[in-house]
Every structure is written in structure tokens, then in C-alpha cells.
Amino acid sequence: MEYFPYEPRETQREIVSFIDGTVSSGKHAVIESGTGTGKTICSLAGTLPFSKAHGKRILYLTRTKSQQKQIIEELRRISADNEVFGIAIQGRSVSTCPMMASDPELKYGTAEELSKLCSHLKKKGADGRCGCPYFEAMSDVDPEQYVKSIRAEMPDPETFQKRCASDGYCPYEMSKACLPFADVVAAPYTFIVVPAIRKHLLDWMNVPLEDLVVVVDEAHNLPDFLRDSCTSEYFLHSLDYVEKESDDNSKPEVADGIAVSDVVAAMRKCFSEAALEYLMDSDGLIPYGFLEECLMSELCMTSYQIQGMSKNMIELGETIKERKKERRKLPRSYIGNLGAFIEFWMNCDDVTYVRLIDGGPDPSFEAYCMDPYEAAAPFRDCFSSIHMSGTLDPLEQYKKELGLIKCENRVFPSPFDPDNLLTLYASDVTTRHKDLQIDPDNIGRIKDHIIEIVNGTGRNTAVFFPSYEMMDRFIANGTADALDGQVFSERRGMSQGELMETVDEFRSSTGGILFAVTGGRVSEGIDFPSRDLELAIIVGLPYPRPSFKKEALIRYFDRRFSNGWEAVVKTPMVRKMRQARGRLIRSETDRGAAIILDNRVTQIYGFGAIPTKDAVSDINGFFDELLTPSDLAIRRQML
Ligand code: SF4
Structure with a gap:
């Protein structure tokens, strides 16, 4: 119990020893642990001994900011007697990106859009200065020295962000720069689930996936989160934005004799046909080839031509995004998004995906992923993963859905009367x-x-x-x-x-x-x-x-x-x-x-x-x- 900073209860000794044993043997664990067992402190005290001794790094995945705060607070207590440092990373938001705080439009950007805009702002202009002063200021800082200056205090995410902003640094970039020095990184699920973000995270942490010990908090949410991460949905009202973007860009063509407005009209027709034919109550199943055939018939095109058209829309979208970036606007293209959706819908399989129309005031087409197995790959491929929740039963089901092998299950009941x-x-x-x-x-x-x-x-x-x-x-x-x-x-x-x-x-x-x-x-x-x-x-x-x-x-x-x-x-x-x-x-x-x-x-x-x-x-x-x-x-x- 070297890393346990309190007087442990018997159950806590058992949990820590179980996790330590699992991590030491490079296995996975699925644990239901009742209220009051101290899931956060037990998973830290159980994963740290082997990780510290064998150069592994811990990624602690949470759903909420308050849980990230709790992880850092527990690490601070552990650090009173041990050499341990942890930091939380969050996506770009008003609290982590001061540029965003000054531009209301940016608040509605997706992670990908904000990342692109940020990359653009970080580039140096003709005057040798970059477009973001908070990033520019960081060139004077040595991250290792910065970590030394905050190590003893080990600030929680909110304090860290405020401190960076008041020092004139970008909190998002500074937390990234501190990651290589952290034994434990607290992050939202997205950071490991989305492949592009995962690649960046591992680079920033300077660790290969095989050396990562992943702890999943509130793990009962993970299978649905994985399903949603592979699902694509397109809302009818988005077509209004596509039309407007087309008008703003001189009504471009995206295939021979086919303007964006023709695609919008065809999509509207497909929505109303699908609603009429398949929408029963709140939703309805759509046959595999429906949207493709509907677009083919409305636009008088072959399937091959529709594929080409969606690619052209994606490319046109990239050009529009570049222009927006130049104007420091959110790099979003509604034409590109529609092209990407059509391409996704036509290419996803019909075994793990089901195609639906959802009703309500703003109907949508949805290509829903039923199987979380593919998206769960990083949890299988990391060195060890610990999945914990107060309500995870039945554990075997969870294990099978994620495809975890070399995996131990345990239930630890609440110690409360x-x-x-x-x-x-x-x-x-x-x-x-x-x-x-x-x-x-x-x-x-x-x-x-x-x-x-x-x-x-x-x-x-x-x-x-x-x-x-x-x-x-x-x-x-x-x-x-x-x-x-x-x-x-x-x-x-x-x-x-x-x-x-x-x-x-x-x-x-x-x-x-x-x-x-x-x-x-x-x-x-x-x-x-x-x-x-x-x-x-x-x-x-x-x-x-x-x-x-x-x-x-x-x-x-x-x-x-x-x-x-x-x-x-x-x-x-x-x-x-x-x-x-x-x-x-x-x-x-x-x-x-x-x-x-x-x-x-x-x-x-x-x-x-x-x-x-x-x-x-x-x-x-x-x-x-x-x-x-x-x-x-x-x-x-x-x-
Ligand atoms: S460097 Fe930081 S402050 Fe500047 S745009 Fe990127 S996230 Fe925002």
C-alpha cells in the first residue's frame, strides 16, 4: 500500500492488490466496485507501483471535469510521500483556449475544426510572429522548468488553466507540453477513442500504446460511447446551411451538370420519401441501398458517379475551410460535411451498422454502429486496462463486447452498512x-x-x-x-x-x-x-x-x-x-x-x-x- 495515502479498509487493500496484480501481469481487469470503496484512490494506488517501476504511464479516462479534479487531488495526497506528478488535459474550450473565449463563434466549433484553426493561428506570418499571442508567449518557457514550478502544488485543472491564462500562456498548449513529465494523465474518453486524437496524445505523452496503463472510470458508459463514436448522423435542417454555403460560393458544381443545390433538393426528396415509407413512430429502418438509389434516381447518376460527387464535395469543403481559416473563421464546410456523410453512408457495412430515419421536429438519417469491438481496439492493445464502475454487472457481457482477453473480473461490494x-x-x-x-x-x-x-x-x-x-x-x-x-x-x-x-x-x-x-x-x-x-x-x-x-x-x-x-x-x-x-x-x-x-x-x-x-x-x-x-x-x- 505504498501509494495509498490513507488508513485503508480491508476492501481497499483487496482492490489495490487485485489491480496491482493485474497490471503487473499485463492483463486487463473489469471491476464492479460499490459506493464507498474509493475507486479513484484504489485505482491510482493499484496502478502506480508497477508503472513507476517499469516505465509505464497511466492514462486515467473520465467523463466529467469534476472527476479529473478528484484524480489530481488524490495524486497530490499521494505525492506527499511519493515522487508522483499528474496533469489533466481537456479539449479546446473557453477555459483552455483564451482565443476562443474572445470569439463567440468559436464556441460552437467541433474538436477537429478548432484544431485546424489553432494550427493555422500558430503558424508564423511574414512578420515572424504567430497569430496567437498565447502560443507565441510559450516560446520563452521551458516546459520542464514549468512542471518543476507547479510540481509541489499540483494544481487541479481549473487552477492550472487560470494560472496559465494569467501568465499569458495558452492553457491547452501548456498542459500538452507538461504531458511528457506526468506519471498520470487524466483525460476524457475521446482522447483514446478517436484515432486522430489518440495518435496526438501518445506523441505528446511520448509513450507507445503498448506502454500505457489505461484506467476507465464509470466504465458502464464505455460501450455506448464507443458505438456513438463510430456512428454518423445527418439532420434535415443542415441542408439549409449547405444551400446558404453554396450561394455564398457562387453555386458551385460538384459533378457534371450537378450543382450543390441539386444535391440538396435530392436529399430533401430522399428525406420525405424515407419518412413516408419507413418512419413508423420515433424512427424507422431504412434498407441498405435506399439513400444511394434515391440519389441515383433524383440526380440521374450511377452509383460510381455518386461516390465521385461526394468526394468532390469533400474536396470543395476543404477549399472552403482553408479560406475560412485565412479569415480566422471557424474552418467548417457544410458542403464538405454532406459529402462526407453520403460517402460514409454508402460505404459502411450492413452487418455492424443499421441505417435509420429518426423522426421528431428535425428528422435525421443515422448510420448507427451496433458493435463497439473495432473502436475498443486501444483498450485491448494497451499494456493493461482497468475498467471500473459501481454498476458494471454483468461483467462477462462487458468483457465480450469489448473483446478483452487475458482479463480478470471482480466484484467488490460497498463497505457501507x-x-x-x-x-x-x-x-x-x-x-x-x-x-x-x-x-x-x-x-x-x-x-x-x-x-x-x-x-x-x-x-x-x-x-x-x-x-x-x-x-x-x-x-x-x-x-x-x-x-x-x-x-x-x-x-x-x-x-x-x-x-x-x-x-x-x-x-x-x-x-x-x-x-x-x-x-x-x-x-x-x-x-x-x-x-x-x-x-x-x-x-x-x-x-x-x-x-x-x-x-x-x-x-x-x-x-x-x-x-x-x-x-x-x-x-x-x-x-x-x-x-x-x-x-x-x-x-x-x-x-x-x-x-x-x-x-x-x-x-x-x-x-x-x-x-x-x-x-x-x-x-x-x-x-x-x-x-x-x-x-x-x-x-x-x-x-
Ligand atoms: S494556441 Fe491555444 S490559445 Fe492559441 S488558438 Fe490554439 S488553443 Fe487557442
């Missing part, structure tokens, strides 16, 4: 679609339960709904208005800043109520220690909405692993439930009660929910420690 958590359910309600149709009073009964429980307990309460639509339904039917405390809500499309402001107001309230979505940002990524949150009401089971995309994924899993429904529908639903309930207990002394307003919860093996006829007195009794020994015995039995 299970008696600190009470889980109840109401047996007279459900949000099952069929039952809502047969018995619409279900909604009224759920409303009554929420009002009765919230007003009868008066504790800080989160009400988790299975979807935003369902949340809106309960706001519209007067549930929120009937509650005694102040109601806060997580809204669709909220920025991270707005969300945190809402959460902070809720935390500091007394008897406040937070409406949120199971599987949303509140239920998966935010800690509510102590009495910030004592009661969670979970309305319904968050089964994914049926769609053709889900059906295609189920068929795909059935073909590969014979467990489509289990893997695509049930497991994600159970994970969301466990994550939402998990908000209640964040420390040894926390106590919390959850009530599930859906009788189907009995179908979740090991969830430990007990039926209640009087939720208010059961919850108040639990907090007042008035539960009878026989109630306690039943609950223990069910957990």
Missing part, C-alpha cells in the same frame, strides 16, 4: 405502457403517492421520472404545485453550469424537491452527501422506449451473445435504477430511503425493495429508527 438504506415499493402502481392504457388511474395514484410522501416526510427529496415527457406530465397535472417544499428541476438541454446552479440551490434548501430523470445527469453523476438528499422517489422503471434502433440492437446481441433483451433493455434499466438510488448513500454515515412507484421492481433480482402500505410512516420510522426488529429482519433477508 446496508441497514442505512431503506428501499420500499408501492404495489398499486406501475408505468407499464399497457397497464397505463387499461388503468389510466395509475397516473393519479402515482401523483397522490408523490404528494403524500413528500409532504409527509419533509426531507430533501429527488423525484426521478423515467423520461422528460413523464416529468412534464406530472408538472402539468399539478403534482409540483401541490408539494409543500420548493421544487427544482433538471431540464432538457440545460448547460452544465445551469444544472449545477439548480443542484446547489436544491442542496442548500430545507425540504426541497428536485425533479430529475432516471439515467440523466443528476441521477448518474452528482454526489449528494449527508442530508443534501435523504429520500429518492423513483417513478416507474426506466425501460428504454421501444424503437427500431433498439430492436436492431437486440437482434444483433441475439446473434452474437444470445441475450438481446437482457443486454439491450433490462441491464441498462437496472443500472439506471441502481445509479439513481445510489445518490442517497455517499458516506459511511449517510442514511437514505428510496421508494419505487412501480410494482415491476420485484422483477429486478437482488434490488431488495419491500412492499409498503404506508410509505410515510415507514420512511419516518426508518429515519427515527423506529423499525421493528422483524421489519429489519425482512429487509436484511431481501438485500
Whole structure:
């Protein structure tokens, strides 16, 4: 426990030793580790000994900036007794690129567009100076000396960025320059998943992939992240921008006698035909050759000519981007993007991809990647990878999806007293679609339960709904208005800043109520220690909405692993439930009660929910420690 800066619990010794053993033998590990096991400190203390002794480097992948901050804080504690240095890297954003902060248009650039503009600004002009003063200033700094100056302090990402900016340096470039000196680099998933960014990262770190130890935090998100990274989607409204760009560039031709506006008109036709033929509810499956054939027929071209046309559009897009860069504008081309989408759609296979039209106010074509195997290659090819989450079960499934061989699995339960958590359910309600149709009073009964429980307990309460639509339904039917405390809500499309402001107001309230979505940002990524949150009401089971995309994924899993429904529908639903309930207990002394307003919860093996006829007195009794020994015995039995 050389790198463990606290008095370890027994479970923590086991986790550290398991990770150390895995890394030392160059294997991979898939670990479910319950709340309170100290995933961050254990994975650092487990990966550092072998890595430091054998010249390996650690890449710690996270989803959130707050998790990056936690990694650096733990490293700072470790460094009190050990020679260790770590740094976080984030993509270009307002906080890492001061040039971007001064130009609002740049805030909406993709990583690739910002990278191109940045490269352009870094080039020296005729006067021998480069276009970015923050980069120019860095020519006077020796990164090794800079690392020495911050080593003892080991600033968290925000402090580091502020310090660089106030010294007149580019925070993004400075963090890059510090990477070769770091034992641990904290980065978003994208940095290893996207091939072009991965190549740069390894160059900046000065390490080959084979010498990298990768830690994946909140790993249950990784398979979907990998699928999305290989997926391509094109929205109908983007065609308006293509048309405008075409007008701004003198209506160029992209094939013999075919102008960009002809391609736009053909795409619009394909959208409306696909919607008419294939869109059933929220989406619809599109046959493999549909878009190609539709474009061929609309533009009177062969398949070969369409391929050539899309290449021409991509090339034209590159020219437009170059011109924009010269004018210090975001190097984006809508014509190029459309060409790239058509090319991608026509060339992706029909085994791992499914082609869809998605409905809604802005329909889209989507080439959805069902198999994360290809994108998971860096996790297989690195020296060792450690995948951790509080909700990763079933571990074998995860291992198979990513194709991890030489891989060990382990589950480490939470060390917290299970008696600190009470889980109840109401047996007279459900949000099952069929039952809502047969018995619409279900909604009224759920409303009554929420009002009765919230007003009868008066504790800080989160009400988790299975979807935003369902949340809106309960706001519209007067549930929120009937509650005694102040109601806060997580809204669709909220920025991270707005969300945190809402959460902070809720935390500091007394008897406040937070409406949120199971599987949303509140239920998966935010800690509510102590009495910030004592009661969670979970309305319904968050089964994914049926769609053709889900059906295609189920068929795909059935073909590969014979467990489509289990893997695509049930497991994600159970994970969301466990994550939402998990908000209640964040420390040894926390106590919390959850009530599930859906009788189907009995179908979740090991969830430990007990039926209640009087939720208010059961919850108040639990907090007042008035539960009878026989109630306690039943609950223990069910957990
Ligand atoms: S060098 Fe830094 S500040 Fe300058 S454009 Fe690039 S990221 Fe922005």
C-alpha cells in the first residue's frame, strides 16, 4: 500500500492488490466496485507501483471535469510521500483556449475544426510572429522548468488553466507540453477513442500504446460511447446551411451538370420519401441501398458517379475551410460535411451498422454502429486496462463486447452498512405502457403517492421520472404545485453550469424537491452527501422506449451473445435504477430511503425493495429508527 495515502479498509487493500496484480501481469481487469470503496484512490494506488517501476504511464479516462479534479487531488495526497506528478488535459474550450473565449463563434466549433484553426493561428506570418499571442508567449518557457514550478502544488485543472491564462500562456498548449513529465494523465474518453486524437496524445505523452496503463472510470458508459463514436448522423435542417454555403460560393458544381443545390433538393426528396415509407413512430429502418438509389434516381447518376460527387464535395469543403481559416473563421464546410456523410453512408457495412430515419421536429438519417469491438481496439492493445464502475454487472457481457482477453473480473461490494438504506415499493402502481392504457388511474395514484410522501416526510427529496415527457406530465397535472417544499428541476438541454446552479440551490434548501430523470445527469453523476438528499422517489422503471434502433440492437446481441433483451433493455434499466438510488448513500454515515412507484421492481433480482402500505410512516420510522426488529429482519433477508 505504498501509494495509498490513507488508513485503508480491508476492501481497499483487496482492490489495490487485485489491480496491482493485474497490471503487473499485463492483463486487463473489469471491476464492479460499490459506493464507498474509493475507486479513484484504489485505482491510482493499484496502478502506480508497477508503472513507476517499469516505465509505464497511466492514462486515467473520465467523463466529467469534476472527476479529473478528484484524480489530481488524490495524486497530490499521494505525492506527499511519493515522487508522483499528474496533469489533466481537456479539449479546446473557453477555459483552455483564451482565443476562443474572445470569439463567440468559436464556441460552437467541433474538436477537429478548432484544431485546424489553432494550427493555422500558430503558424508564423511574414512578420515572424504567430497569430496567437498565447502560443507565441510559450516560446520563452521551458516546459520542464514549468512542471518543476507547479510540481509541489499540483494544481487541479481549473487552477492550472487560470494560472496559465494569467501568465499569458495558452492553457491547452501548456498542459500538452507538461504531458511528457506526468506519471498520470487524466483525460476524457475521446482522447483514446478517436484515432486522430489518440495518435496526438501518445506523441505528446511520448509513450507507445503498448506502454500505457489505461484506467476507465464509470466504465458502464464505455460501450455506448464507443458505438456513438463510430456512428454518423445527418439532420434535415443542415441542408439549409449547405444551400446558404453554396450561394455564398457562387453555386458551385460538384459533378457534371450537378450543382450543390441539386444535391440538396435530392436529399430533401430522399428525406420525405424515407419518412413516408419507413418512419413508423420515433424512427424507422431504412434498407441498405435506399439513400444511394434515391440519389441515383433524383440526380440521374450511377452509383460510381455518386461516390465521385461526394468526394468532390469533400474536396470543395476543404477549399472552403482553408479560406475560412485565412479569415480566422471557424474552418467548417457544410458542403464538405454532406459529402462526407453520403460517402460514409454508402460505404459502411450492413452487418455492424443499421441505417435509420429518426423522426421528431428535425428528422435525421443515422448510420448507427451496433458493435463497439473495432473502436475498443486501444483498450485491448494497451499494456493493461482497468475498467471500473459501481454498476458494471454483468461483467462477462462487458468483457465480450469489448473483446478483452487475458482479463480478470471482480466484484467488490460497498463497505457501507446496508441497514442505512431503506428501499420500499408501492404495489398499486406501475408505468407499464399497457397497464397505463387499461388503468389510466395509475397516473393519479402515482401523483397522490408523490404528494403524500413528500409532504409527509419533509426531507430533501429527488423525484426521478423515467423520461422528460413523464416529468412534464406530472408538472402539468399539478403534482409540483401541490408539494409543500420548493421544487427544482433538471431540464432538457440545460448547460452544465445551469444544472449545477439548480443542484446547489436544491442542496442548500430545507425540504426541497428536485425533479430529475432516471439515467440523466443528476441521477448518474452528482454526489449528494449527508442530508443534501435523504429520500429518492423513483417513478416507474426506466425501460428504454421501444424503437427500431433498439430492436436492431437486440437482434444483433441475439446473434452474437444470445441475450438481446437482457443486454439491450433490462441491464441498462437496472443500472439506471441502481445509479439513481445510489445518490442517497455517499458516506459511511449517510442514511437514505428510496421508494419505487412501480410494482415491476420485484422483477429486478437482488434490488431488495419491500412492499409498503404506508410509505410515510415507514420512511419516518426508518429515519427515527423506529423499525421493528422483524421489519429489519425482512429487509436484511431481501438485500
Ligand atoms: S494556441 Fe491555444 S490559445 Fe492559441 S488558438 Fe490554439 S488553443 Fe487557442
